[in-house]
Structure formats: C-alpha cells, structure tokens
Amino acid sequence: MNCNQFEKYIFLKKEGLSQDKQSLLETHILSCNSCKKLLDSIEKSGNIINQIRQKEPILANPGLLTENIIRSIKQLETTKPGLFENLIERFLNWFFAPFVRPVLVSVAVFMISWFLYQETQDQMQIAGLENQLKKYSVNEYVAAHESQKNYIINKAAKIYNENNSKGEVGYLKPDYHLRFSSFGQIDKLYNFRNHKFNFRNFKKLTPSVHLKLFSDSTK
C-alpha cells in the first residue's frame, strides 16, 4: 500500500477503521514521516473543529420565533384549503417532487421529438404526392396507371371480402383516395392491418373505409 491509500484512512480515522486497517496504518506511520505529519495535522484540525462545535450559535429571543411559528400555523389553519384544493395541492407537490421532474422532462422531450419527426415525415410524403398529382387530372392518371388500378381493385376486393362485417364511415373523397392509393401507398395504408401501427395513416382512413371508397370510385 502507498501513502495515497493511507491518506484516506487518516482522514476517515474518526469514522472507525477495521482492526486490519488500523494495524496497517499504525505500522506505516512508524516508517513514514509525511503520513505521520498528516495524522498530526488532522488531529490538530480535529481539535479546532471541536472548539468550533462547542461555540453554538445563540438564538436571540427564542420566544419570538415560537410565537411566529405558531402564528403562521394558526393563519394556515384559518385559510385551510377545501378537499378539492387539497387534492390539487397534493398533486402539485407530487408533480413537482424532485424525483418526478427528470422523468417528466424526458417524456416531454421524447414526445415532442417524436411528434416533430412524424410531422416532418408526413409533410414530406404529402408534399411529394401533391407535386406528382399536380401533373395529372384524375382520369389521365387512372388511364396511365391501369395496371396499378387493377392491382388495387383486386387487393381491395380481397380485403373487402375479409372485412365485410365492419361498419363504414368515410371522409376522404373517392377520387383523392384513388390518387393517393395509386401512388403505391396502398401497402403503407394497409400496414396497420398487419399490426404495424402507423398513427398518421390510421388517422386518414380505416381499411373498411378505404375499401368502400375505393370500390365507389371504380363503379
């Protein structure tokens, strides 16, 4: 063991050392002048700290402090909050408790980042689609992509048969839906059918609505 390790023993001697450590330290002190000096100075500083401990601060007029405390408590009791305020206070106490704060901040940061990421992705996707849609009228586009249309019809019909018992309420215009799905988005729109939840797509339409609108547009 070197002097650095003994230094810790010396500073924490007051806390009590195990017998092994104590005898190791005693043996080391006999042969090491610098550690012996350190031990002496720690003992001297311990004496000074003891002297400081003896000089307790003096509380001038303790009666006044008691009076102030009791007065504040009486005031508190007269303005005691009702049950509702009490619940709010308890909630706020809990909400602002030091151990909850970092968790709340982390969750908030994660949610904001996730929302911004989703928004950006979605905006980029929609902007791309809209740019492409500007080039065609619906009929031109459908005519130019007859094979895709057939693919969609077949797939939609298949899914429709599987889901014919579901209720159908839609808000997307059939032609817009057709444009949208014609751009190869159909697989994305169906992702949630395969339990791959996609919040933005789910908001746009449900599978049964999708099928109904699609079959309407192809009548």
Added chain:
Amino acid sequence: MVQQISREIISRCKLKDLVAFQKLVEHYQSFAYTLAFRLVCNDDDAKDVVQESFIRIWKHIPEFDSNNQFSTWLFKIVTNLCYDHLKSKKRRNSLSIDDLKSTAFNFLSDKDLEENFVNQNLIQVIESLANQLTPKQRIVFILRDLQDLETDEIADILNMDAGKIKSNLYYARQNIRMQLEKMNLI
C-alpha cells in the same frame, strides 16, 4: 445529543393539538436553529428555515411514523430546505486570509464573547472553512463534524449510502485542512 420529546406529545400533535405542537416547537427549535445557522450561515435565513420546517412538520405530522426518531425527521426537513437555499445562493467570501485568521484566532480563544459577536464570528469561521465545499460536502461535514451525528443517522437524513457520505467527508476534511493550513492554524 438531542433529547427526544415524549411520545405522548407527538401523539397529540398528530391529532393537530396546537398546545402540544407549541411544546414540540419550544423543545426542538434551538436544535433546528443551530443546524440551520451552521448550514446557511445567516441568522435571518436560519430563522426562516426553522419556521418553514415547523410549518411542514405541522402539515405532515399525521404521516409521521412514531417508531422513528423525531429529531431525524426534523433534521431531514431542515437539511433539505438548507440544501435548496445553498444551491440557490452563491456564497462569497470577501475577507482576506489574514482577516479570517485573526477572526478565527480571537473566536477560538475568547470564551466570553457577546451574543451578536458569537454569531457574527461563527459565520465568518464556518464560511472561511467551508466556503470551497460543494453543498453536499458542506452538509455532510456540518452534520458529522459540527453536529456530531453518526454516519447512520446522516445516511437516513440525506438518503445517501454510507460510502458516499464517507467520500464526501473525505473531500470536505481534506479541503478544510488546506484552509486551516493557509490560515497557519495547524
């Protein structure tokens, strides 16, 4: 050593008996003040901390487990309030080493200092020794070396394990020894 108050008083306080609570305040306020004063090194701030601590105790005393020591709970509340205070207030030491040395020397050698003088000099002495410490080191040093509490009790008060307390204590004592050396007191 803090003399514990009777269980009966605590039980009455739990039932929101203000007379019993006044007895509790009278019994413990000087202990709370001594700790708060040593930690924040300011008379008014220490009194504010004591007042706020007893208000908190009044609010939460029905939840206090009578099997635990009341003084530990009180010290925990006082220490937490002082810790917030220490973190929010940037302490400064405007005295030179020579001034500090003479204050410390007079303070330690004179046994009949007047009340105001004791508090004023005590502030300077504690500040001069503990000014360089982090709030945690300062609290551990004061609880252990000035309040003379056992490591277990400090662990309870600070919700810290004994290893961390010893490590804070080690750095605090190392620093204080350096300060004392600078003042040629050791």
